[in-house]
Amino acid sequence: MNHLHRLKVIxxxxxxxxxxxxFRILQFISEFERLSIDxxxxxxxxxxxxxxxxxxxxxxxxxxxxxxxxxxPWILSYLKMKAKxxxxxxxxxxxxxxxxxxxxxxxxxxxxxxxTARKVDLVITGNDYLKELAQPFNNNVVVIPTGINTxxxxxxxxxxxxxxxxxxxxxxxxxxxxxxxxIEPINRLYSVNKNFRLKIVCDGFIDGFxxxxxxxxxxxxxxxxxxxxxxxxxxxxxxxxxxRGKCALKLLQYMACGLSSVSSATAVxxxxxxxGHNGFLAANPTEWFEKLQxxxxxxxxxxxxxxxxxxxxxxxxxxxTIAEKYSALFHQRISS
Numbered sequence: 001m002n003h004l005h006r007l008k009v010i011x012x013x014x015x016x017x018x019x020x021x022x023f024r025i026l027q028f029i030s031e032f033e034r035l036s037i038d039x040x041x042x043x044x045x046x047x048x049x050x051x052x053x054x055x056x057x058x059x060x061x062x063x064x065x066x067x068x069x070x071x072x073p074w075i076l077s078y079l080k081m082k083a084k085x086x087x088x089x090x091x092x093x094x095x096x097x098x099x100x101x102x103x104x105x106x107x108x109x110x111x112x113x114x115x116t117a118r119k120v121d122l123v124i125t126g127n128d129y130l131k132e133l134a135q136p137f138n139n140n141v142v143v144i145p146t147g148i149n150t151x152x153x154x155x156x157x158x159x160x161x162x163x164x165x166x167x168x169x170x171x172x173x174x175x176x177x178x179x180x181x182x183i184e185p186i187n188r189l190y191s192v193n194k195n196f197r198l199k200i201v202c203d204g205f206i207d208g209f210x211x212x213x214x215x216x217x218x219x220x221x222x223x224x225x226x227x228x229x230x231x232x233x234x235x236x237x238x239x240x241x242x243x244r245g246k247c248a249l250k251l252l253q254y255m256a257c258g259l260s261s262v263s264s265a266t267a268v269x270x271x272x273x274x275x276g277h278n279g280f281l282a283a284n285p286t287e288w289f290e291k292l293q294x295x296x297x298x299x300x301x302x303x304x305x306x307x308x309x310x311x312x313x314x315x316x317x318x319x320x321t322i323a324e325k326y327s328a329l330f331h332q333r334i335s336s
Contacts, residue, residue, distance in 0.1 A: 007330050010040040010061045011089075012054070012069065012079075017220060020068055020091055023249055024126075027149040031323030037330060044069055051075065058082040062334055065089050066120070070112035080119050085333055088116055091126030091146050093245025095133065100174050104241045122333065124326075126247035127268050133245075142329060146247035147322030148256045150313060155258030156228025158303070165196040165296055168230025168259075170218065170250060173204035178236045178243075178264075183208040185288035189296065196296050201226045227253055232295050232302060233261035235269070236288075248272055252317055255279065255309035260302040262291045272317070278309040 009032075013021040025041055032039045040061070045051055055078055058064050064083035068090045071079065080086055095113035096104040117123055117137035125131045126146050134141045159165065167186070169179050179200070186198065190211040197212040201223075205215040216226060227233075233254030237243045248268045254261040255278070263269045265281040273279040280291035295302040315321055 005036075007037045007063065007334060008040070008061045009037055009063045009065060009330060010042060010058065011065045011067055012042055012044050013067045014069065015043050016041070019249060023146055023148070024067065024089065024091060027152065028147070028319050028323040028326070031319050032327065035323060035327040037327055048075075052078065055079050055082045059084065063087060063330055065124075066116070068092065068094055070094060070109060070116055072112070073115050076112075076116060076119055086120045087122045087124060087329075087333075088120040089124040089144075090130065091245075091247045093130065093133070093242050096241045096245075098174060099177060099238060099240055099242045122329065124329070127245070129244045129267060144322060144325045144329075145317060146249050146252065147317045147319060148249075148252040148313065149319040150256050150310070151319065153224065153227070153253055153256035155306070155310065156225070159231050159299065161299075164194075164212070165231040165299060165302075166199050166229060167196055167232050167234055167292070167296075168199045168201070168227065168254075169234040169236075170201040170223070170227060170253070172218070173202060176202065176204060176206050178238060179234070180206055180208075181236050181238065181285070182234060182288060185285045185292065186211060188285075188289050189292050193293065193296055196232075199226070199230060224257075227257050227259070230254070230257075230259055231299070232292070233259045235261055235263035237264040237266060239264075239266065244268075251279075252313065255306075255313055258303075258306040258310045260295050260305040260309065262288060262295070272312075274312075278305065278312040 011025050029039050042054055063085045065087040095109050097106050114137050117134045122140040123134045123138050124142050124144050125134055128143060131141050131143050187210045198209055199214045201216045201218050203218050235251045251261060251263050251272060262280045262282050263273055265283045269281060273281050275281045282288040282291050
């Protein structure tokens, strides 16, 4: 293959501000440019005719990557027909309903997922659990974890010693149910240590915390500064079919900003965090209390852990490494 040929890749995505579009594609575009790959990002339009019009442009691209979207079979067949090569990239358990639903099972989602996985040339998943869910339907399944742009997400100016420490959580309204699990351990911590506050960055809020709490409305343009204003990042999750598909983005954001953090122990977080070295893992309310107590009572240790956390991302979850993984897949496919 002529190595001077710049690959043309189009990503068919969710809305441009959705986390998957931002954190699996947009933050790597300059890296892709460096790797001789021209990326086009096209959010999938709502109506049938705008969709077909978009799909009609696909022959101009070497590879089309469908991200997360599960189409009806005939639309998927049309897409497959128009794309020279079609990949499917997903970073959530999209074949299930989320943790707020009464029942995870959705027959229509399951069927569309199977159909998609079968028809595409290659499936890219955000973690091993998602890979296991896709493998029965396609022999070509590769894990590329969600990464973080460590040139953008950098440590802030650090804690001012005369102010209480800030425990921080950032997320969207459906995920407040996970934060709710921390009310009891954080209140217990506040009963023995008053040297902290809680900052919640979200589009909705919950009550019940005894410590001083700042509720800050999430805005994309404030996101980095909000995370940099935390001292300790909180990443709670329940363990269910939906959460096992999550790729620990929140945790990566905290770590890239040089924060110590406590995260629920999951298969994904256990691959990122070495407990006690670059962060803490907690399996129950008592462990949440104990590990937050260590960090809030030892600010110097907390800061050192945060810097270790940032270093531990490099070579595994940083923008360069992740873009190179995608690039290798793209080039491999085209040259094969």
